[in-house]
Amino acid sequence: MFTIKCPACGVEGSMSLIDAGYIGPYRCWSCHALFTIEIKNNQMTAYKPLSEEELKRQQELKKLQDKNKKREE
Numbered sequence: 001m002f003t004i005k006c007p008a009c010g011v012e013g014s015m016s017l018i019d020a021g022y023i024g025p026y027r028c029w030s031c032h033a034l035f036t037i038e039i040k041n042n043q044m045t046a047y048k049p050l051s052e053e054e055l056k057r058q059q060e061l062k063k064l065q066d067k068n069k070k071r072e073e
């Protein structure tokens with residue numbers, strides 16, 4: 001379990017990581033701020049604000065990629 005301190009409000013949240021690294025969206029459970037975060041070696045190395053529209057776009061992109069993957073199998 002990885003603990004993330006929300007860059008906006010400072011409240012700690014947690015997420016489970018498969019690897020020690022992660023790049024992707026994070027939503028604060030307290031203030032609902034959205035960020036794209038980058039974790040390396042269990043440390044948050046970078047973050048930038050993410051808009052709802054951008055998140056939706058990313059999720060749809062991922063859905064498409066997953067679909068394509070299934071087709072290839």
Ligand SMILES: [Zn+2]
Pocket residue numbers: 006007008009010011028029030031032033
């Ligand atoms: Zn927050």
